[in-house]
Amino acid sequence: MKLKYIIFFIVFLITIQISSQEKLYVSFSIPNNLKENANAVVRSSELNITLNAIDDMTVYEKRIITILNKEGNSSLDAFVHYDNNVKIKTLEVLVFNQHGAVIKKIKKNDFKDVSAVDGGTLYSDSRVKYLEYTPISYPYTVEFVCEINTKNTAFIQSFTPVNDYFLSVEESTYTINFPNDITIRTKEKNFDGHDLAKEALQNKISYSIKNMEAFKPEAYSPGLVDIAPKVLVSSNKFALEGVKTEVNDWADFGKWMYQDLIKDTHDLPASTVSIIQNLVKDETNDIDKARKIYQYVQDKTRYISVQVGIGGWKPFNVSEVDKLGYGDCKALTNYTMALLNAAGIPSNYTVVYAGDSQRNLENDFAAMQGNHVILNIPIENQEDVWLECTNQKLPFGFIGDFTDDRDVLVITPEGGKIQHTKKYGIEESSQFINGTYTVTNDGLIDVKVTVNSKGIQYDNKYWLETETERDLDTHYKKRWNYVNGMRINTMKINNNKLKNEFVEDVSFLAPSYSKVVGNRMLLTVNALNRNTDVPDRYRDRKLPLKIKRGFKDVDEVEIKLPPDFTIESRPDNVSIENKFGSYRAEFVVKDESTLLYKREWIINDGEYPKEDYESYREFYKEVNKYDNSKIALIKNQE
Numbered sequence: 001m002k003l004k005y006i007i008f009f010i011v012f013l014i015t016i017q018i019s020s021q022e023k024l025y026v027s028f029s030i031p032n033n034l035k036e037n038a039n040a041v042v043r044s045s046e047l048n049i050t051l052n053a054i055d056d057m058t059v060y061e062k063r064i065i066t067i068l069n070k071e072g073n074s075s076l077d078a079f080v081h082y083d084n085n086v087k088i089k090t091l092e093v094l095v096f097n098q099h100g101a102v103i104k105k106i107k108k109n110d111f112k113d114v115s116a117v118d119g120g121t122l123y124s125d126s127r128v129k130y131l132e133y134t135p136i137s138y139p140y141t142v143e144f145v146c147e148i149n150t151k152n153t154a155f156i157q158s159f160t161p162v163n164d165y166f167l168s169v170e171e172s173t174y175t176i177n178f179p180n181d182i183t184i185r186t187k188e189k190n191f192d193g194h195d196l197a198k199e200a201l202q203n204k205i206s207y208s209i210k211n212m213e214a215f216k217p218e219a220y221s222p223g224l225v226d227i228a229p230k231v232l233v234s235s236n237k238f239a240l241e242g243v244k245t246e247v248n249d250w251a252d253f254g255k256w257m258y259q260d261l262i263k264d265t266h267d268l269p270a271s272t273v274s275i276i277q278n279l280v281k282d283e284t285n286d287i288d289k290a291r292k293i294y295q296y297v298q299d300k301t302r303y304i305s306v307q308v309g310i311g312g313w314k315p316f317n318v319s320e321v322d323k324l325g326y327g328d329c330k331a332l333t334n335y336t337m338a339l340l341n342a343a344g345i346p347s348n349y350t351v352v353y354a355g356d357s358q359r360n361l362e363n364d365f366a367a368m369q370g371n372h373v374i375l376n377i378p379i380e381n382q383e384d385v386w387l388e389c390t391n392q393k394l395p396f397g398f399i400g401d402f403t404d405d406r407d408v409l410v411i412t413p414e415g416g417k418i419q420h421t422k423k424y425g426i427e428e429s430s431q432f433i434n435g436t437y438t439v440t441n442d443g444l445i446d447v448k449v450t451v452n453s454k455g456i457q458y459d460n461k462y463w464l465e466t467e468t469e470r471d472l473d474t475h476y477k478k479r480w481n482y483v484n485g486m487r488i489n490t491m492k493i494n495n496n497k498l499k500n501e502f503v504e505d506v507s508f509l510a511p512s513y514s515k516v517v518g519n520r521m522l523l524t525v526n527a528l529n530r531n532t533d534v535p536d537r538y539r540d541r542k543l544p545l546k547i548k549r550g551f552k553d554v555d556e557v558e559i560k561l562p563p564d565f566t567i568e569s570r571p572d573n574v575s576i577e578n579k580f581g582s583y584r585a586e587f588v589v590k591d592e593s594t595l596l597y598k599r600e601w602i603i604n605d606g607e608y609p610k611e612d613y614e615s616y617r618e619f620y621k622e623v624n625k626y627d628n629s630k631i632a633l634i635k636n637q638e
Helices: 002-023 070-075 250-265 270-279 286-300 318-324 329-342 455-459 462-466 469-479 610-627
Strands: 040-053 056-067 079-082 086-096 102-106 112-115 127-130 140-150 167-177 184-189 196-200 204-212 230-235 237-240 243-246 348-352 372-377 385-387 407-412 415-420 430-439 445-454 487-496 501-510 515-517 520-524 545-547 551-560 565-569 574-578 581-591 594-603 606-608 630-635
Touching (some): 250 329, 270 286, 430 455, 545 610
Antiparallel strands (some): 040 056, 086 140, 167 204, 196 204, 348 372, 372 385, 407 415, 430 445, 445 501, 545 606, 574 581
């Protein structure tokens, strides 16, 4: 009798386990709170990393994800990078319909297999396999299983339960196993309000988290990387491209990178050394020499993209780049560094997280970080110069919003150090408008304007230099889209790369700009720099307010009034000042037929609590209102 009950109990437990597992494949079992704001739900994610030795790592991943709608397809992430040092042991996918029935099986050989590079032969062994699947209906569920073995142990994957907006997580686990002679360091970030479980044993560290609701993006907020939970993981001993090392801090890390990854790639041909020395022989200072060399690189080379995770961190020999004329960010930065060295100018290879998010490297956690490389030139008693070596259009020493204002790793022969890149302050990120326009009796305006932009505002416009006349026409009509029926007469552009100033001279006509009703005309004074943006409204904002970059706009426009009209009423002068910035508008009557409009708008960068967002939004609404201020003109009596 006892045996009967024991068998029944075992069968019962197995049934529960099977039932629990099957729930992961059916969409109706997803908790309602995980569906809110979600396009996809990670039902279960298991990442198991085993460091077998300093140069031997196995990574096993099994992820079950339900895609709720078309927008959720981008969260599928069913791909794997590989090269000569990364071998794929297992790669397969099962696709389930919303009821949990298998509708497709995809094996390793069914995955698309393509080069991870957009052109060139420097990275011929760098490839990626990815799932190409077109769903027949939503929701559907995918089980992705992948196991790789690699000799490169420098890149230990972090525990990142959520890597995208509109993605929720039912359960995610992470385990790293390691031998006695290796020390694993971890850094936990952004887990406040989340139930993180951790187990740390002698040779194993595990994390797990459940029921993470989706993050919904909000305007003027920190990036996802700054708010999403994450555990950084690093080993004190690792190997990269056959080079073994041990590092404990950024100084060690930088010394290893310079000595083992960079130094032996500087095999610049003697003929090129001679070309460079001859190129700069008449220049008297290092800045002017470096400027000429930077232009040489821009004229000679082109950038090719290598997808993240491929190509390693070791740049190719500069002789190869010199011969072929192309490379990725590592290759082109290293090449520029070698050319500067040929002219006797020291410079430093620099690792950065590039992108608009202004993401910092973790200054207290030495590990493989960053997604891009730039060049640092230290200048005695001056600000360091930073060079973006992948862009053929940027001026010397200008990095724009791609790598500005963030902590980076500068690699010197003596070791690595964390430095901060150039921040473009409010006064630097300026736009000055000087213009005139004449108003005719029937409401037409004839406009002539000069726009001078610097700093980040230069970054927003310098690319216009190479646009066609037709594209420029389209651009200006879009910029001044509140001016109906405009006809552009002239467009002249001057990109001053020495001063990093972008100057636009434009003239246009706009019939019926002002409304004439009876014997009165209403004229919206601000025709050239009207704010039309009002930040989105949130009834229940979740995230802090972050203004990444400040700016300053200064406008001075002379208005010739129509000859048959005089001013009946005009707006009062305006002055607003708060912690977010300031706004001033002044209407000066020079004489009966001339009005001078002065405007200054400043936005301060900074971070504020979420409660301040509505006040910031109100500030924008006020600017929008005053930018639409009108003067009333009345027709002269005959």
